[in-house]
Amino acid sequence: MIDxxxxxxxxPTTKMREAMFHAEVGDDCYGEDPTVNALEAYAxxxxxxxxxxxxxxxxxxxxxxxxxxxxxxxxxxxxxECHIYYYEHGxxxxxxxxxxxxxxxxxxxPEPAFIEPYLQRDPRRFPRVSLICVENTHNRRGxxxxxLESMAALHEVACRYDTPVHLDGxxxxxxxxxxxxxxxxxxxxxxxxxxxxxxxxxxxVGSILAGSADFIARARRARKQxxxxxxxxxxxxxxxxxxxxxxxxxxxxxxxxxxxxxxxxAEFESLAIDPERIDTNIVILDTGPLGMAAPEFAQMxxxxxxxVSIYGPTMAxxxxxxxxxxxxxxxxxxxxxxxxxxxxxxxx
Ligand SMILES: Cc1ncc(COP(=O)(O)O)c(C=O)c1O
Numbered sequence: 001m002i003d004x005x006x007x008x009x010x011x012p013t014t015k016m017r018e019a020m021f022h023a024e025v026g027d028d029c030y031g032e033d034p035t036v037n038a039l040e041a042y043a044x045x046x047x048x049x050x051x052x053x054x055x056x057x058x059x060x061x062x063x064x065x066x067x068x069x070x071x072x073x074x075x076x077x078x079x080x081e082c083h084i085y086y087y088e089h090g091x092x093x094x095x096x097x098x099x100x101x102x103x104x105x106x107x108x109x110p111e112p113a114f115i116e117p118y119l120q121r122d123p124r125r126f127p128r129v130s131l132i133c134v135e136n137t138h139n140r141r142g143x144x145x146x147x148l149e150s151m152a153a154l155h156e157v158a159c160r161y162d163t164p165v166h167l168d169g170x171x172x173x174x175x176x177x178x179x180x181x182x183x184x185x186x187x188x189x190x191x192x193x194x195x196x197x198x199x200x201x202x203x204x205v206g207s208i209l210a211g212s213a214d215f216i217a218r219a220r221r222a223r224k225q226x227x228x229x230x231x232x233x234x235x236x237x238x239x240x241x242x243x244x245x246x247x248x249x250x251x252x253x254x255x256x257x258x259x260x261x262x263x264x265x266a267e268f269e270s271l272a273i274d275p276e277r278i279d280t281n282i283v284i285l286d287t288g289p290l291g292m293a294a295p296e297f298a299q300m301x302x303x304x305x306x307x308v309s310i311y312g313p314t315m316a317x318x319x320x321x322x323x324x325x326x327x328x329x330x331x332x333x334x335x336x337x338x339x340x341x342x343x344x345x346x347x348x
Contacts, residue, residue: 001305001306002331002332003323004306004307004318004320004324004329005317005319006321007199007254007319009321010199010200010323011204011323012204012239013242015246016202016204016239016242017239019239019241022238024234025232025234027232028229028231029229029230029231033233036054036233039237039244040053042244043210043240044210046183046244047183047187047193048184048187048188049212050216051210051211051212051213051215051216051217052209052210053209053216053223054207054208054233054237054240055206055208056207056230057205058196060207060223062088062091062133062166063088064209064222064223064226065209065211065222066084066092066096066098066166067225067226068192068219068221068222070098070130070131071097071098071130072096073098073099074099074127074128074130075099075101075128075129076092076100076133077100077115077131077133078110078133079102079105079108079109079138080104081138081140082138082140083139083168083170084133084168086140095225095226106141107141107146108135108138108141109134109154110134111153112156112157115129115132115157116161119157119158119160119161119163130163132154132158132163132164132165132166133165134146134151134166134168135167135168136151136169136171136172136175137174137175137279139171139282142278142284143279143281143282143283144279144280145175145179145279146175147179148179148186151189154189164191165190165191166190167193167194170194170196170199171199171281172186173200173251174200174254174281175280177251177252178279178280183248187210191215192210192215193211194208194209197240197244199321200247200321201247201248202243202247202323203240203243204236206236253322254280254281254320254321254322257281257320258282258319258320260326260330261318261320262283264333264334265283265336265340268289268344270289270344271285272286281319281321283319284316284318285317287343290343291343294310294312295310297316297343298316300339301335304339306336318332
């Protein structure tokens with residue numbers, strides 16, 4: 001089976017497994033796990049923030065960030081397709097007591113003209129907007145990399161009103177490659193950032209939340225509250241260190257593999273896929289023009305040995321990653337293209 005459902009299916013590399021075996025550990029709740037401490041220090045430096053905390057999942061990292069930045073009854077501004085709003089089971093409201101205000105832009109980045117009126121409102125009469133969230137790369141918007149210009153414009157208006165910006169950077173190293181910038185340049189546009197070690201970087205578990213030392217002190221309390229303080233977590237953090245030291249540069253290979261799929265699909269005019277607009281490792285295919293629902297299309301591919309995920313009634317998502325080779329991606333492209341020809345009633 002060629003599994004293109006997600007980059008989360010990647011397995012830890014041999015080097016990670018060896019590092020896990022040899023990891024020095026201690027009780028991280030006492031701050032005594034040397035491998036977790038090393039990962040947090042290296043991650044903070046790598047991303048250009050004062051401090052960082054290791055969390056079990058990206059979802060917990062985002063939730064801890066919301067808890068550390070906001071008070072109950074506040075509003076947070078988010079894109080309507082972002083992971084925090086779309087997938088995180090209402091954590092912002094159930095744990096933080098905050099409500100979302102939804103922005104909707106093609107880039108997924110809330111725009112100053114939309115944000116500023118909320119920040120200007122009279123706090124005696126309206127709930128306070130205490131956080132703005134942005135996602136880069138943007139998963140549900142096709143793995144797009146949000147430009148530094150858009151992020152800087154957002155940051156500028158947020159700073160003027162003393163409102164923090166949090167980045168869900170689950171795939172921020174993919175964004176850095178797509179934009180041709182250092183990951184620190186992206187992180188510099190936000191007050192806090194979460195990124196995942198467990199997706200394209202192949203660690204089995206774990207994400208990082210980074211920001212100022214004060215913010216991270218509050219986030220550590222939030223992590224505890226959410227049940228995310230672990231004990232001898234160094235066995236996991238050891239793989240995270242390998243991920244961060246050795247796996248970020250190779251993400252360009254995943255982007256090149258996504259181009260193989262995109263170029264194949266671009267042959268079909270009705271699918272309207274432009275490879276130049278595929279920034280990273282995610283290709284979303286609209287099955288509507290094929291007269292087929294996405295679950296049916298996914299089932300058809302599965303029967304021929306290719307797994308994809310369903311992203312909407314007519315949206316199928318293909319994600320390239322470390323554990324599928326270029327030749328498997330070519331094979332998957334050919335299987336998908338033959339299926340598309342059949343749907344369109346054409347002979348390949
Ligand atoms: C953009 C984005 N943010 C956050 C997450 C959450 O990460 P986790 O699955 O580790 O909770 C994901 C997971 O797929 C994601 O794609």
